[in-house]
Amino acid sequence: MISRGRRRSFQRRVLDWYAAHGRDLPWRRTRDPYAILVSEILSHQTQIARVLPVYERLLGRYPTVTALARAPLAEVKAITDPLGYKIRGRWLHTVALRVADRPGGTFPDTLDELRSLPGIGRYTAGAVMNFAHHRDAPVLDTNVARLLRRYFSVVTTPRARTQQLWSLATAVIP
Structure with a gap:
């Protein structure tokens, strides 16, 4: 080619x-798949300047995927909905519930597993694979x-x- x-x-x-x-963005200084996934979902069709305070507030309040899974959906949406594209909060909450149900609450580490989660397409799965798991993915x-x-x-x-x-x-x- x-x-x-x-x-x-x-x-x-x-x-x-x-x-x-x-x-220099906070999600570029971590290998935490949860934080990277949050950044990718929040950044979808949104300027980074608007994403940063929401990202920091969400991770400040729910620093782990388990904490987010335990949160009431309404509280998550109250943080994420001001960005617009209001499905994000539901996606993040549903992903957190699904990950928390996995053995040991481990985050998916294959493209197919990631793409099976709501709101995660080819791009987001690739970003998590690259930045969290150090695996090549487009x-x-x-x-x-x-x-x-x-x-x-x-x-x-x-x-x-x-x-x-x-x-x-x-x-x-x-």
């Missing part, structure tokens, strides 16, 4: 850019897709383009 040299050049450029311009959001389209000159039908972009995202994992 892409040459080794072009792949490495892309990786180097992205990593160099991140080293110079990456933002992440493809609007920004990554735009970068891949421009760098690799992706021009095709929307349906084929989505599959091609996921393939590219997989191919360029450092």
Whole structure:
């Protein structure tokens, strides 16, 4: 699909850019899958400046997935609903209940297990796999897709383009 040299050049450029311009966000300083999942669900279609106080308030009040599972849904939604897209609180609460029911309350550590949880799609599962479990998995959001389209000159039908972009995202994992 892409040459080794072009792949490495892309990786180097992205990593160099991140080293110079990456933002210091609390979920980038943890390997806790719960905290990372919370950040990803809260960040969905929302500016990070709006997410930060909600993230800090939610994790301050419910620092573990078990604590969130024990919380009344109405309290969780009171924290998350001001972000809009009001299904987030329910997703987080339902995920917490499902994880708390697992043996030892362990967080899922495979893409398929993560994707079986409500509100978790391919991108969010990949983010948790990468940042919490140190396992390679592609992440493809609007920004990554735009970068891949421009760098690799992706021009095709929307349906084929989505599959091609996921393939590219997989191919360029450092």
